[in-house]
Amino acid sequence: MRVAVVPAAGLGKRFGGKKQFFTVMGKKLLEYPLLVMEKSELVDGVILVLPAQDLExxxxLQSRFRKVVKIVEGGKERQHSVYRGLLAAKELSPQEVFVHDGVRPLITPALLNDLVVALSDYQVEGVIPAVKPKETVKEAGAPLEPGDFMVNRTLNRDKLLLAQTPQLFRFDVLLECHRKALEEEFIATDDSALIERYGYQTVAIPGDYRNIKVTTPEDLKIVELFLKEFYLV
Structure with missing residues (x-):
């Protein structure tokens, strides 16, 4: 069995509202990845992690998406929300788990398939989609004025990857890594970092530059343009 944990418990304080519930082209951002998972034979169930005040x-959403099998209250950090989702998923005895940010609306069925194939082919514990940076990347040094930094050095773009979601893992391994991180009070910015920290192997496959994480209000306009392309509106 393969499930998906979708953390969407952010409060969007800097954004000006909860991004996952902003409407683009008549649907909440969160609905777009749920639509893809609903139609995919590769996802057997979805665990949706939301803010406490948005469980209703x-x-x-659960009434409209039959694969949403559980609604879970999120935690303080994204990592805590994913962990709560994994604990809820454990009752289903899955072998594999997708973890996908609820504010990345532009995923495709093909990407889900590529992740599943890679996890099987490479016999590793995790597979992530990633893209190469397009711009020259600098390492920041000492801070100066707000937003200004000394530049330490230029990094080699050929050795850098920008991680995306969904990420796919062996369920038991990811749950174990989350438990260890909780005990150590270690916080990572994505789940594959926990896999790496505790000695397991992750493989990166080609992602999609359109698979953006909505972070600023400007991103909503970009998402709308890509959604029109996806759905040929």
Whole structure:
């Protein structure tokens, strides 16, 4: 069995609202990845992790997406939210788990398939989609004025990857890594970092530059343009 944990418990304080519930082209951002998972034979169930005050919204989504099998209250950090989702998923005894940011609406069925194939072919514990940086990347040094930094050096772009989601893992391994991180009070910015920290292997496959994480209000305009391309509107 293969499930998906979708952390969407952010409060969007810097954004000006909860990004996952912003409407683009008549649907909440969160609905777009749920639509892809709903139609995919590679996803057997979805665990949706939401803010405590939005569980009713989750139940409304659950009424429209039959694969949303559980609604879970999120934690303080994204990592805590994913862990709560994994604990809820454990009852389903999955062998593999997708973890996907609820504010990345532009995923495709092909990407889900590529991740599943790679996890099987490479016999590793995790597979992530990633893209190469397009710009020259500098390492920041000492801070100066707000937003200004001394530059330490230029990094080699050929050795850098920008990680995306969904990421796919062996379920038991990811749950073990989350438990260890909780005990150590270690916080990572994505789940594959936990896999790496505890000695397991992750493989990166080609991602998609359109698979952006909505972070600023400007991103909503970019998402709308790509959604029109995806759905040929």
């Amino acid at each position: 919204t989750g139940r409304e």
